[in-house]
Amino acid sequence: MTELLRNAWNGWRAYTDPGKLAALLLISLVFLWIYYKRVPRKEFLIYTTVTAVCCIFPVTAAALMLYQTRFYDYEWIWSIVPLTAMVSYGVVLFVTDILKEQTRGDRKKEMAVVLLLLAALALSGSMGAEPWDYAGEQEARRQSEEVLAALKERMAGREICLWAPREILEYARECDGGITLLYGRDMWEPALNAYAYDVYPPELTEVYEWMEGIGEEPVSVRECAETVKETPVNCILLPGAADEETLACFGEVMGLQAEELGSYYLWIR
Numbered sequence: 491m492t493e494l495l496r497n498a499w500n501g502w503r504a505y506t507d508p509g510k511l512a513a514l515l516l517i518s519l520v521f522l523w524i525y526y527k528r529v530p531r532k533e534f535l536i537y538t539t540v541t542a543v544c545c546i547f548p549v550t551a552a553a554l555m556l557y558q559t560r561f562y563d564y565e566w567i568w569s570i571v572p573l574t575a576m577v578s579y580g581v582v583l584f585v586t587d588i589l590k591e592q593t594r595g596d597r598k599k600e601m602a603v604v605l606l607l608l609a610a611l612a613l614s615g616s617m618g619a620e621p622w623d624y625a626g627e628q629e630a631r632r633q634s635e636e637v638l639a640a641l642k643e644r645m646a647g648r649e650i651c652l653w654a655p656r657e658i659l660e661y662a663r664e665c666d667g668g669i670t671l672l673y674g675r676d677m678w679e680p681a682l683n684a685y686a687y688d689v690y691p692p693e694l695t696e697v698y699e700w701m702e703g704i705g706e707e708p709v710s711v712r713e714c715a716e717t718v719k720e721t722p723v724n725c726i727l728l729p730g731a732a733d734e735e736t737l738a739c740f741g742e743v744m745g746l747q748a749e750e751l752g753s754y755y756l757w758i759r
Contacts, residue, residue, distance in 0.1 A: 515542060515573050518580030528587060531579075538576045545571060560680075634661040637752050641725060642666065644751070644758070653718055654727035654754070655701055672723050673698060693717045701728075711736050715743035726757040 519542065522535050529535050544550040545567050554567040637658060641650065652662060653672040662669050673690055676682040677698050683689070690698075699705030700714045709717075718726065728740065730753040737748055737755060748755040 511573060511577065514577045515571070518577050521580055521584065525583070525587075529583070534572075534576075534579070538572055541571045542573075630657055631661050631664070634658050635665050637727070637754060638662060638665045638669070640751055641727075641756070644756070645725070648724075650725050651722045652725045652727070653697070653701075653721070653723045654725075655729055658727060658754075670722070672718070672721055678702075711739045712743065715740045719743055724759045726759075727751065727754045730754055 515538075519535070519539055522529050523539075526532070526535075544554060551564070551567060554570075555562075555564060558566060634657060638661075641652075649668070649670070650666075651670040651672070652659070654662070656678060659671055659673075660675065662671060663674075673694055677690060677695070694717075696705070696709045697714055697717050700708050700711075726740070726744070728736065728748075730750075732755060740757060741748055744757050744759060746757045746759065748757055750756070
């Protein structure tokens with residue numbers, strides 16, 4: 491339960507960081523409650539308020555996340571909130587009713603306020619989700635394909651069991667379904683394991699965290715190399731930014747000399 495509460499709170503923060511439409515929703519709700527008597531569809535306002543509060547408050551958000559199952563992330567619980575409709579509803583009510591009353595029919599003031607509202611909406615970003623960087627993804631896929639093509643040529647028809655940085659593993663199976671990976675996409679996308687009971691051994695998780703430079707207590711270079719040595723991996727790719735100490739340690743443990751492959755260092759066992 492503690493983990494769910496933490497995920498709910500972190501999810502709310504992640505949801506509001508890229509875009510500010512959630513903030514516009516809260517502003518619209520406050521505005522509509524202030525002018526509650528003028529709101530024609532009060533049940534719509536009540537429903538939106540209740541669902542939004544449930545999505546923000548960690549305890550109820552955790553309950554909603556349990557209901558939708560672990561297959562979906564926090565952001566998906568916001569599908570029960572008519573966010574766009576409510577923000578639009580608040581803007582329309584303000585422009586057609588409150589604004590005319592305040593400006594007393596002054597068209598210039600009305601146009602200025604409307605333009606400011608449109609600018610605020612345009613600057614509020616996406617629906618709390620990072621925009622898809624299509625060009626960046628295509629470039630990453632292209633670079634991965636080049637490295638994997640060079641690796642397959644170097645292996646000369648031998649089977650490949652690969653351990654490499656995430657940017658390579660992410661597209662490896664797309665490039666060649668015959669490549670075996672030490673771990674797959676479900677290592678960094680836990681939602682893919684929502685209906686599975688199998689989990690990676692702790693030592694493989696530590697190896698992944700070491701490779702990506704994450705984790706609170708990363709293992710040492712030697713421990714990582716020795717763990718990989720005990721696996722079926724026969725191709726090891728390390729980023730070109732790896733320091734001399736790391737390269738020397740892997741070379742010593744594997745008993746092999748590294749060779750350059752594009753912007754990576756390669757060991758073939």
